[in-house]
Amino acid sequence: MTQNSQNTQQNARTTAGVVIVGGGQAGLQAAASLRDGGFTGPVTIVAEEAGQPYQRPPLSKDYLAVSEDGSTPSPLPLRGPAFFAEQDITLLSGTAATAVDREAKTVTLADGTVLPYGSLVFATGARNRELPTPGIELPGIHGLRTLQDAEQLGAALDTARDVVVVGAGFIGLEFAAAALARGARVTVLEFAPRPMGRALTPLLGDWFADAHRQRGLDLRLGEGIASFEAGDDGRVGFAISTTGGRYPADLVVAGVGVQPNDQLAAAAGLETANGIVVDAALRTADPDVYAIGDCANFPSERAGGPFRLESVQNATDHARHVAAVILGEDAPYRALPWFWSTQGPYRLQMANIVRADDETVVVGDPDPANPKFSVFCFRDGVLAAVESVNHPGDHLSARKILAAGIQITREEALAEGFSLQAAFKERS
Known part of the structure; x- marks a missing residue:
């Protein structure tokens, strides 16, 4: 394909715009990153849940807590109320996408609206796995x-x-x-x-x-x-x-656990297997259709094969990457996975994906009464992942070290006075 024909295709995609199906972390970040990257065409987000999009992670912890005055926290919006108008992004909330016609390049909504697209992004997330258990229908x-x-x-x-x-x-x-x-x-x-x-x-x-x-x-x-x-x-x-x-x-x-929301993509004839199957650019077999976040099954260098990941980091990094691809960048997705979970007094943070056969070393104080420690995970004698409990300094340094490809051996990590923070400063 010549450069002129590539430019013509890109202009056509920009004119038709981008439709993003899903109003969660991945969908909103994709829209924001498109605008940040200079995309000038229409951007439309289709969000099945009514209301302003909000952050989901606090729902299982902060939102269930009660303050001293008896009040509960309010849901945290993913973007401020003025964001959509200021960025010229159309948010269609409270309506579902029901069909995709890839030949006509359209998305049909439950209310009958038909949206044309130049590029389509599935950011449909996941749904709770159902328990086939007797009595599951009981109230409570x-x-x-x-x-x-x-x-x-x-x-x-x-x-x-x-x-x-x-x-x-x-x-x-x-x-x-x-x-x-x-x-x-x-x-x-x-x-x-x-x-x-x-x-x-x-x-x-x-x-x-x-x-x-x-x-x-x-x-x-x-x-x-x-x-x-x-x-x-x-x-x-x-x-x-x-x-x-x-x-x-x-x-x-x-x-x-959860199941990926890949039904709409499957009905449109796209490959699904524990999520919507995409390549290293997060593109499906259809060059104008992408999938990101919890619903995407992507080739992961970190996991050593096809992988589906449920995390805010994955959602936002996928979104930024797919926006860059739509804007013309040609590079595989390689972001370092990281996660967190707050369980009572325990702040768990993980850098990279651990494996059951990793060699593990505990560094710090694991006393449950007042813990502050990390688990260093080694593969072939080299640091490959770090799990931290109430130790954000280790977590942040581990992310920088692993993302930069800095090699830390087991012998170095066990040496007296070693710290991840110092190691990163010395080698960066």
Whole structure:
């Protein structure tokens, strides 16, 4: 293709504009990055949830907390009220995209509106995985994904005495810690042998199990959910585990993971496999269609293959990258993954993706009463990932070191007086 034909195609895409399906972190960042990069065509965000887009991570922790005056925090907007007008971005909230015609390059909405596009970005996120459990329909059993979910749970915690959480992942443990702080008795059922098993090293997973138990959480590992039973009032009253345990429950939260929202892309004939399949530029097999954030299955150098990642970092970095690609940049996505979770007094931060066979070294003080430590993860004797608890300095330095490709050996890390902060300053 000649340079002139490439420019003609680019001009046509700009004239038709960009339609972004999804009004979460990824969708809004993509729109903002397009404008920051000088994109002058129409930008439209289609958001199924009504109202102004908001930050989701606080819903399972900060939003459920109660201040000393009894008030609850307000949801944090992703952008200020003037953002859309100032940036000339059209936000269509409270309506869903129902069909994509890739040949005609249009998106049809539930209200009948048909939007043309030059480039289409799927930022559709994920939905809670459903539990096929007898009794799951009983009142008092909740998921936690949206602001409405958090509002209902916050109100329920005012009177709840016995809370059962199904699943000891990030969301489950964040909610469990918040419920415990609100004075409830909390039982967590987790079928796996340790909490957060897919994300943490076994060492740190075991540490969190002990730490949460010391704070009063009844954490049941190797014990999943078999059924729910109603109480005398017709609402959920008991959770029955896979080992036969019968736990009182006037409030249940199911946190057993999520599924990518890839149905619309699949219906449009795009490849899906645990998400919308994209290449290293975050582009689908259709050169004018992209997928970013929780819904995207992308080739990850860090994970060593196809990967789908649910994190704010991934959503925002994907969004910035896809905006640059739409604007003409040709480069693979290589951002370093990082994550965080706040569970009661424990601030967990992770730099890069850990593996179960990583060699681990604990640096700092892991005393659950006042922890401040990191778990250094080594592969072939070189630092590959870092997990930190209440140690933001280590986390920030680890991100810089790993993103820059600076090699830290196990021997260096174990030397007296070693610090990640000093190592980065010396070698950067």
